[in-house]
Amino acid sequence: MSLKVALLGAAGGIGxxxxxxLKQNPAITELALFDVVPVVKGVAADISHVNSPAVTTGYTKDDDGLKHALTGAQVVVIPAGVPRKPGMTRDDLFNINAGIVRDLAQAIAEFCPKAFVCVISNPVNSTVPIAAEVFKAAGTFDPKRLFGVTTLDVVRSSTMSAQAIGDPTGAPKYTIPVVGGHSGVTILPLLSQSKPALPESLLGDNEKLKALIHRIQFGGDEVVEAKAGAGSATLSMAYAGYYFVQRLISAAFEGKTGVVEPSYVYTKDEASLASEIGESLDFFSVPVELGPEGVKKLLPVGKLSEYEASLLKAALGELSGSISKGVSFIQTPKL
Incomplete structure (x- = not known):
């Protein structure tokens, strides 16, 4: 099996x-690294020394580099964009990163329209709708092949829950679904659905529970402040991004079944989800069963605790505005 993965924004802090x-994944046979800065060729040369199968090449915007990076790609991963700095919200990033994602999506529609597209560029709540609108305009939109990567929220939920109950080394054993979106209050970790169950000493203590959920929702701020202006959550995001991509590869190309990961996906026509959450949204992060077609099935959100239900209401209001902002960015004529 040959498998080409294109990474757009490959010279950045996440890239x-x-x-x-990605170079270490034995299923990947070709790894195309693209960035607008020339150092990406050096990054490719450096990574190419790793003794794994993927033939690695760096491309810039010169000499049709984006075209060459994308042609034949079966999976495209997009961490491209500017990072957050102290005091910045994800919305502060919007105007710059929205334009970047729009331009990259246009190239994907032209050069690899059937690829699975994994969007990491923030604000994901808006950039995924932007990519979808571009694909719709090009006639290439497949809702089963477009993913907003929210896996960092899942990773943080496991790690921070384990820390909160005094079991920091036990983080890998907690599987906690995260629904909603990928920014602040739109992030809803369903701690009541953790497998194995979290102890009642946490779930039954309102103050501890509120503090933990706030920490998960605003974990990015914790890293931005700790780096004191020198960066954002790049390493944990790279890990989370890779985790999602390798899970997608295992389901879409290696025949693994029962692969479920939360992801921010197109949900406009999902009446059962609308019934569960009380509102119809075009995009929502929900547990997704992955398969050869990408999205095989959306799984139910499930029973929420009373507190989680109140948090869902706050998430829905902000999420709706973020989606509309992304759609308007593409649909509004430029002056």
Whole structure:
């Protein structure tokens, strides 16, 4: 099996470690690294020394580099964009990153319209709708092949829950679904559905529970502040991005079944989801069963605790505005 993966924004703080992780996946036979900065060719040369199957090449915007990076790609991963700095919200990133994602989506529609597209660029709540609108305009939109990567929220939920109950080394054993979106209050970790169950000493303590959920929702701020202006959550995001991509590869190309990961996907026509959450949204992060077609099935959100239900209401209001903002960015004529 040959498998080409294109990584767009490969020279950045997320892109470099993500490229290194992708190079280690034995299923990937070709790894195309694209960035607008020339150093991406050096990044590719560096990563190419790793003794794994993927033939690695770096491309810039010169000499039709984006075209060459995307042609034949079966999976495209997009961490491209500017990072957050202290005091910035994800919405502050919107105007810059929205334009970047729009331009990259247009190239994907032209050069690899059947690829699975994994969007990491923030604000994901808006950039995924932007990509969808571009694909719709090009006649290439397949809702089963477009993913907003929210896996960092899942990773944080496991890690921070384990820390909160005094079991920091036990993080890998907690599987906690996260629904909603990928920004602040739109992130809803369903701690009541953790497998194995979290102890009642946490779930039954309102103050501890509120503090933990706030920490998960705003974990990015924790990293931005700790790096004191020198960066954002790049390494954990690279890990989370790789985790989702390798799970997608295992389901879509390697025949693995029962692969379920939460992801921010197109949900406009999902009446059962609308009934569950009380509102119809075009995009929502929900547990997704992955398969050869990408999205095989959306799984139910499930029973929420009373507190989680109140958090869902707050998430829905903000999420609706973020989706509309992304759609308007594409649909509104430029002056």
């Amino acid at each position: 470099q470690p993500l490229g290194l992780l």
